[in-house]
Amino acid sequence: MFELNEPLAKLDVSDVSRFADQSILSLFAFLRSHEPVHFCESSPHGAYWSISRFSDIVSIEADPKRFSSRSGFTLADIDSDFKHRSILSSDGQDHLRQRRAIAPLMTVDGINALEVTVKKAAVEILDSVPLDKPFDWVERVSIALTGRMLATMMGAPHSDFQKLIHWSHIASIIPGPNADLGSFEEKDRLLEDCYRYFLARRDISVASPLSLNFVSLLAHMKREMEVDEYLSTIIILIVGGNETTRNSISASVVFFDQFPEQRDLFYNHPELMESGISEIIRYQTPLIYMRRTATEDVEIGEKTIKKGDKVVMWYLSGNRDEDAISQPDEFIINRMRAGRHLSFGFGPHRCIGRRLAEMQIRVLWEEIIRRKWIIQPTGNTERTVSNFINGFNKLEVIIRN
């Protein structure tokens, strides 16, 4: 039974140490039943509300007029003089314009075209890993596959994928007093090469016919994007298309080892591929939260959220809410309505890359199942220490076949 050892008002849910050892899951269960709309008076990023129930998260996501994305989608504020307005930190027409521009790569035809590349990459990567000998799955498989895919989506040469991975790592850090980076300015400095690289690629794309990659699609928008807007959306695409899918791939190996009867079902019933992949993504919840800012006073769960307050929607908690999902702490690949989870968010900002992510995970697992491999973690595992990215830095495994 979970016991809270501090006054509720002093509780900072975002404290990273709770995420490193996963004790956050018990705290979320406590909050859902005792304080589903919780106010933290003070944290390294100031005061904020924590929303832990599935239904409250959905209502907030569906109400972008009263819960805006413009001041930032993480706990860290975007400075008022900071001009970056990415797809994720914009509302209304600004948001729609960017979303429409990148949509062609997310259509059925766009995804089918990318599937050929993913399939080829998956075969080559799996051919290259050792059998019966330990190796790091994160580096050799999860990063290798999503990195190659990222280069393709960006229209960059495959040989540049290590650079993209490096920038993605820096871009995924949320600046703040207790973080590896102190400020957005410092982060910008570390990303200067990345900015130069993508501005050069945009110049090349403008001078070439439109092709199906993100840089070309953004370069050929009807109304040219401001440089800041272009670069900040590139950053979202790098992180969105990489860290999240990578961590789902690593997590799937861990879950199938923890739940071998689910692995047997998955291997023997191809018709469960779709629901199984949704369940992997729900159970892992690769992005732990998104934030909004109230544009007026709003009542939720008998609490009044004041205009200007930060509101954190904890997807990791909503995905374990017993009122919305039955047996939420179990990993069950043949769930009814398995796609009804919050890992991709909800409402106007719902992840536009979700089909692409699911396709990559599916293609990889189809190839693993074809080889009849059983992948066993050795226990030499390192989790990512973050309250935003739920993942693995290292996952040593042995493949038995």
Ligand code: HEM
């Ligand atoms: C398992 C993998 C993935 C997860 C868990 C994930 C999760 C999310 C979440 C939670 C959001 C915010 C939703 C909201 O605020 O309601 C989001 C937005 C977004 N994601 Fe993903 N994502 C994944 C894969 C991808 C991929 C492969 C791409 C492709 C590049 C991508 C591109 C984006 C973009 C561009 C947005 C912003 C959409 C908008 O603001 O309208 N994501 N994603």
